[in-house]
Amino acid sequence: MAAMTTWEYATVPLIVHATKQILDQWGSDGWELVTVLTGPDGNGLVAYLKRPSGER
Template sequence: MTESARRTWEYATIPLLIHNTKAILDSWGVDGWELVTVLSGPGGGDQLVAYLKRPTS
């Protein structure tokens, strides 16, 4: 089994504010989080939720 096949991940979901999306994602990126996708929030409308992942130590 290769190293990449054994890698484990942790995940986070965060609400995104439309007017501050870049700053929020940049802040999480500094901590090693990678954006996986952005979807509409459960309430619909303009609410967005970002799904992120990063390798565990």
């Protein structure tokens, strides 16, 4: 039986004029974008990312 993948998660505030650069940097570190939602205060955007545990 194959081992089940375990995940670690991150939330990252996005700066509108630098969104691509921010996501590219996290992506190069092995993070996968799950979704982007409005921040908890109703302003700005927050990216939710995941990667398999232990991929540092």
